[in-house]
Amino acid sequence: MKIPKPTIKRLGLYYRCLNRFKDDGVNFVSSQDIAERLNIKPSQVRKDLSYFGEFGKRGLGYNVKKLLGEIADIIGINKEWNVAIIGAGNLGTALANYPGLPKHKFKVVAIFDNDREKVGKKIAGITVYHMSDLKELVEKMNIEMAVIAVPESAAQLVVEQIEETSIKGIVNFSPVKLRTSLPVEDVDITLSFETLSYMIINRMLGNEINE
Amino acid sequence: MKIPKPTIKRLGLYYRCLNRFKDDGVNFVSSQDIAERLNIKPSQVRKDLSYFGEFGKRGLGYNVKKLLGEIADIIGINKEWNVAIIGAGNLGTALANYPGLPKHKFKVVAIFDNDREKVGKKIAGITVYHMSDLKELVEKMNIEMAVIAVPESAAQLVVEQIEETSIKGIVNFSPVKLRTSLPVEDVDITLSFETLSYMIINRMLGNEINE
Numbered sequence: 238m239k240i241p242k243p244t245i246k247r248l249g250l251y252y253r254c255l256n257r258f259k260d261d262g263v264n265f266v267s268s269q270d271i272a273e274r275l276n277i278k279p280s281q282v283r284k285d286l287s288y289f290g291e292f293g294k295r296g297l298g299y300n301v302k303k304l305l306g307e308i309a310d311i312i313g314i315n316k317e318w319n320v321a322i323i324g325a326g327n328l329g330t331a332l333a334n335y336p337g338l339p340k341h342k343f344k345v346v347a348i349f350d351n352d353r354e355k356v357g358k359k360i361a362g363i364t365v366y367h368m369s370d371l372k373e374l375v376e377k378m379n380i381e382m383a384v385i386a387v388p389e390s391a392a393q394l395v396v397e398q399i400e401e402t403s404i405k406g407i408v409n410f411s412p413v414k415l416r417t418s419l420p421v422e423d424v425d426i427t428l429s430f431e432t433l434s435y436m437i438i439n440r441m442l443g444n445e446i447n448e
Numbered sequence: 449m450k451i452p453k454p455t456i457k458r459l460g461l462y463y464r465c466l467n468r469f470k471d472d473g474v475n476f477v478s479s480q481d482i483a484e485r486l487n488i489k490p491s492q493v494r495k496d497l498s499y500f501g502e503f504g505k506r507g508l509g510y511n512v513k514k515l516l517g518e519i520a521d522i523i524g525i526n527k528e529w530n531v532a533i534i535g536a537g538n539l540g541t542a543l544a545n546y547p548g549l550p551k552h553k554f555k556v557v558a559i560f561d562n563d564r565e566k567v568g569k570k571i572a573g574i575t576v577y578h579m580s581d582l583k584e585l586v587e588k589m590n591i592e593m594a595v596i597a598v599p600e601s602a603a604q605l606v607v608e609q610i611e612e613t614s615i616k617g618i619v620n621f622s623p624v625k626l627r628t629s630l631p632v633e634d635v636d637i638t639l640s641f642e643t644l645s646y647m648i649i650n651r652m653l654g655n656e657i658n659e
Binding site: 240242243245246248249250252311312313314318320326327328330331332334335336337338340341343381382389405406407408412420421422424425426427428429430431432433434435436437438439440 | 451453454456457459460461463522523524525529531537538539541542543545546547548549551552554592593600616617618619623631632633635636637638639640641642643644645646647648649650651
């Protein structure tokens, strides 16, 4: 089965949206309800969910709790992931402090850095370890994801160290295209600025943009 | 004309990719060349570019320099954007230091914070100003974009202050859905972790994922 990546991203948005419905005490929602909150088309919601089977019932809509469970299964957030941040600079520190990660089952359990000055300190309650301890601690702490928050010049070297461990995937904040056989999700912040730039100029031109 | 948002994001990726071709001295590329570098389908590249007119020539492909210019026009990066970062914490500091922004024509010209201790200091060479000076400095410095890098609890208040200025759009790093009539691009870092989570479990299951 080939699933488009934008669909995966939207599943994450549906998950957030359904959680809000659940908090509001809503038991059933339509694709229209979800679409309205997210400012997208109901047909998009139905199409995205249809990749994974028949969830809704005609006339009744989707059972909120059941759909939450199904999406959690699909995305893989029915379990907690142990995450290591590589790089204890400003970005690593910002990520360690980011409340969204533990809230969505991504638990930062360790931070790694090459700077001996930083090793042993705590950031947001999480200990900074030296890179040379990566392999050992990945095993011990059952770390499955690594976040690359090091300068551009160090990114590929870090990947090679990650590959010697049992880490299963990488979230990459460096602007480098990493060479690795592991799954990588590149976070390119500049793309968000470009999307905004596009939205601003097209709003001035009176063009519409779809989500 | 309704353009899907994923298309806009991919235009940014095409732009990066074409720049690399240009640096390699390549004058003409096919949709296949672009698609291969980005690990997507050539038909996707052609479809995305077709929203904006006929760029390529059959048999010859796309003129790299010309297409770069066209995409820059479409996304609005044929000009430099002056950007203000709101919030001089770890995230604001990381963003001020991020080399990708000036490289892509997003120039951080000022940082704003409510903390008088931080006001007057410099981060990555950029001065931190007090929030009360926002309106005046936005005019003086011709700031068009604001980045929200403040804690969740302060985000909506900051938006209201931004709305009193001539700022035209917001890149929002807070996990709050902002209430504003301005264009907003939400950067949800957790979604990247969820995409990775999906990639990891589906690799284990042997499923394929499209870009």
